Amino acid sequence: MASAPHNTVILMAAKPPEDLLFNPGGRLVIRVDVWWSRCAHGADSLPYKTIGAESQQRILGNMSDFDVIVIGLGAMGSATAQHLAQRGRRVLGLEQFARGHSLGSSHGESRIIREIYFEHPLYVPIVQRAYELWSDLEREAGERLLTITGGLMIGPRDGALVAGVLRSAATHDIAHEILSAAEVSRRFPGFSLREDAMAVVDKRAGILDADGCVRVQLGVAEAHGAELHFEERVMRWEAGGESVLVETNRGRYSARQLVLAAGPWMSAQLGGSLLVERQVLAWFEPRAHAEWYDPSSCPVYLWEYPDGYLGYGFPRLSTGVKAGVFHTGDVVDPDAMQRSVDPREIERVRDALRQILPGVAAGDLRDAKVCPFTNTPDSHFIIDWHPQFANVLVSSPCSGHGFKFASAIGELQADLLTEGTSRFDLSLFRMNRFNL
Ligand SMILES: Cc1cc2nc3c(=O)[nH]c(=O)nc-3n(C[C@H](O)[C@H](O)[C@H](O)COP(=O)(O)OP(=O)(O)OC[C@H]3O[C@@H](n4cnc5c(N)ncnc54)[C@H](O)[C@@H]3O)c2cc1C
Numbered sequence: 233m234a235s236a237p238h239n240t241v242i243l244m245a246a247k248p249p250e251d252l253l254f255n256p257g258g259r260l261v262i263r264v265d266v267w268w269s270r271c272a273h274g275a276d277s278l279p280y281k282t283i284g285a286e287s288q289q290r291i292l293g294n295m296s297d298f299d300v301i302v303i304g305l306g307a308m309g310s311a312t313a314q315h316l317a318q319r320g321r322r323v324l325g326l327e328q329f330a331r332g333h334s335l336g337s338s339h340g341e342s343r344i345i346r347e348i349y350f351e352h353p354l355y356v357p358i359v360q361r362a363y364e365l366w367s368d369l370e371r372e373a374g375e376r377l378l379t380i381t382g383g384l385m386i387g388p389r390d391g392a393l394v395a396g397v398l399r400s401a402a403t404h405d406i407a408h409e410i411l412s413a414a415e416v417s418r419r420f421p422g423f424s425l426r427e428d429a430m431a432v433v434d435k436r437a438g439i440l441d442a443d444g445c446v447r448v449q450l451g452v453a454e455a456h457g458a459e460l461h462f463e464e465r466v467m468r469w470e471a472g473g474e475s476v477l478v479e480t481n482r483g484r485y486s487a488r489q490l491v492l493a494a495g496p497w498m499s500a501q502l503g504g505s506l507l508v509e510r511q512v513l514a515w516f517e518p519r520a521h522a523e524w525y526d527p528s529s530c531p532v533y534l535w536e537y538p539d540g541y542l543g544y545g546f547p548r549l550s551t552g553v554k555a556g557v558f559h560t561g562d563v564v565d566p567d568a569m570q571r572s573v574d575p576r577e578i579e580r581v582r583d584a585l586r587q588i589l590p591g592v593a594a595g596d597l598r599d600a601k602v603c604p605f606t607n608t609p610d611s612h613f614i615i616d617w618h619p620q621f622a623n624v625l626v627s628s629p630c631s632g633h634g635f636k637f638a639s640a641i642g643e644l645q646a647d648l649l650t651e652g653t654s655r656f657d658l659s660l661f662r663m664n665r666f667n668l
Contacts (some may be wrong), residue, residue, distance in 0.1 A: 276658035279503055282620070298459075298487040300649055301478050303466045303501060307442070307635050308627045309493035310449035311642020311647075317456035319650060324485055325458060326478070328465035328497075330487035331450065335566075336495045337604055337630055338446050338638075342546050342554060345533045345636035346383045346437040350396030352612070353403035354660050355430065358640050361656075373448040376441070381527050381547055383437025384416065384423070387536030388589070389430055394536070397432045408589055409433040420525035420531065425611045426538075437532050439546060442635060449642065450635035458564060466494075469501075472619040489649050492618075495626040496604040506614075509605040510561035510569055514581040515552035516595035525553050525592065535588050543584045545592075551571035552598040557584050558632055559605075566604050573600040606630040608666070615641065615661040617648075625649060626663060 302309045305327035313325045329335055338423050345362070349355040366378050386664035387393040401408045410432055413425035425431070454460055461482075468476045469490060476490040492501045496508045518525055530547035537543060545555035557580065564570075578600055606628060608614060613629035625648060629641055644654045 233571055235605050250277070258653040279468055279500055280621075280624075281468070281470045282476060283470045283477060283572050290495055297485055298322045300324075300489045300491060301476060301485055301487040302470075302491040302493055303478070303494055304328075304336075304493040304497070305446075305450060305460060305462070306336045306495050306646075307449075307638035308495070308629060308641055309491065310453060311638045312491055312493060312627065312643075312645045313458045313460065313642075314449045314456070315642045315646035316649065317453045317458035319646060320456075321452065321646075321650065323458040324487065325450075325453065325460040326466050326480060326485075327460070327462045329463065330393050331462045332443065332447065337606065338442055338495070338635060340442045340601075340603070341418065341549055341551060342536075343440045343442045343635035344383070344437065344544060344546070345378065345387075345440050346395045346434045346532070346534075348385070348401050348404075348406050348408060348432065348434045350385060350393050350400060350534075351633065352396075353400045354657055355637070356400050356404045356406070358637055358644070358656050361643070362637050362640035363436065365643060366445070369445070369448055369496060370493055372452060375444065375448070377444050377448065378438055378440050379527055380436060380438035381607065382531040384411075384417070384420070384431040384531050384533040384535075385434060385435040386425060386431040386533055388428060388538070391536045393534060393542065394430060394432055397434070403434070408435075420524075420529070420590055422518075422521070422530055423533075425588060431533075432459060433531075433537055437526070438637060439532060439549075445635075445638065449638075466501075466623040471618070471624050474623060476623060489623045489625070490621075491625045491627055491645065491649070495628075495630065496606045498606060498626075498628050502626065506608060507563050508566050508569075509559065509632075510564045511556060511558075511603050511605050511632065512561060512573055512577045512581065513554055513556045513603065514573075514578050514597060514603050515554050515587075515599040516519055516582075516592050517552045517589045517598050518548070518595040520589060522548060533588075535584075537584065537587070541584075543588070545585070545589065553589075553592045553595070555581055555585055555589075555592065557581060559607075561602075561605070564604065569602065569604060573602060607632070610665070613637075613660055613661045614663055615645065615648075616663040619663055629661075 299321040302313050302325045305325045313323050316323045385397045413429050464480045478485045494501045525548035526549040535543045542558040582593045611631040619623035647654045
């Protein structure tokens with residue numbers, strides 16, 4: 233085997249393009265761009281191959297075992313398997329870890345959902361559909377997955393967060409309220425903002441029960457006949473024409489189509505590098521006025537710091553008040569990520585909280601965890617056909633904000649796989665915007 237040449241291309245942006253609103257301030261965008269690198273591999277070292285004529289003949293001759301194989305059963309893979317199975321497709325889902333594991337990006341008790349999406353107006357119709365589908369899923373499962381708390385999008389008037397929310401509200405004609413710093417404190421006494429900050433209220437914002445959503449999606453998929461294998465790792469795959477072959481540590485399977493929903497392990501499936509970032513989360517117990525932080529009286533929030541970073545947090549759930557700061561972690565290998573949290577990392581979260589929720593910042597630490605983000609350079613998702621294989625769908629909606637969309641992404645990916653089109657504008661999510 234010839235040794236693979238490795239050319240690493242680093243993309244750097246001196247300042248954020250106008251449309252890239254996700255990371256407010258130039259600092260973050262530059263940082264994420266620097267993280268983006270791509271190895272140009274030799275064909276022999278790629279994790280996938282084109283199926284040879286003989287294999288294709290064999291698969292087509294025997295009929296594929298499955299219509300679709302889904303690699304990865306986190307939020308995106310489980311939603312896609314669910315929607316395909318509900319349409320009567322023969323689905324095989326392959327997950328390397330145990331059911332309910334906490335090693336990917338989709339576990340835990342809470343993910344924020346918000347409607348007035350500051351990142352880009354194009355996301356709004358997709359999240360609106362996601363709300364409908366989460367509600368369908370709640371009905372089907374007979375359990376609550378979404379708690380509406382309302383949301384505060386806090387920052388300077390001309391900052392990327394507030395400006396982005398107002399742009400999406402205007403584009404989609406969504407009613408919203410604007411509060412001064414003093415009005416925020418009057419209405420939500422736990423919050424204490426700088427005088428020059430303001431907040432836009434997203435009244436449909438709330439909290440998704442992440443573990444519950446994935447569990448229910450898997451259950452509905454199975455109830456509709458999907459075959460789901462846990463603790464089975466995909467080692468390689470081949471594609472071509474109308475067939476795919478997938479080899480795991482336990483067997484070989486064939487299908488007509490393949491979905492790559494491997495989250496932080498996506499690079500191993502693509503042969504390029506989406507960079508994985510270690511994200512620290514901390515849970516605090518306020519020492520006074522615990523009622524100020526109850527979900528019935530405290531919204532979820534995003535907050536753009538004066539230095540361009542973006543913090544986010546939740547009301548008090550059974551595990552305490554959870555908070556984090558976007559895009560301040562190291563680039564890691566998801567298989568070797570340090571899972572313990574350093575006290576200095578907790579201090580960083582406390583420092584951020586001191587400027588917005590001082591009572592939480594002064595509270596007792598109840599827990600701290602890490603979780604991997606899978607970042608694209610512009611923080612928008614990838615949902616697109618593989619550049620070489622028309623029957624392989626690449627599904628990488630993370631960059632720290634994908635969960636809320638999972639129900640709608642499962643449906644729209646099922647549309648792409650079964651009908652070849654989606655009702656949504658997916659132009660922002662194309663792979664060819666990067667040098668993949
Ligand atoms: C700390 C944190 C906070 C977040 N907060 C929010 C939020 O508030 N709101 C929001 O909307 N989003 C949020 N996100 C983002 C959201 O959680 C992710 O976008 C989403 O969970 C990604 O789902 P996924 O299915 O793509 O990835 P994952 O859940 O990681 O699933 C990928 C799966 O693929 C499996 N896999 C990989 N390789 C293989 C293989 N070779 N064989 C078999 N299986 C394989 C993995 O084991 C894994 O289970 C947050 C993310 C993190 C980490």
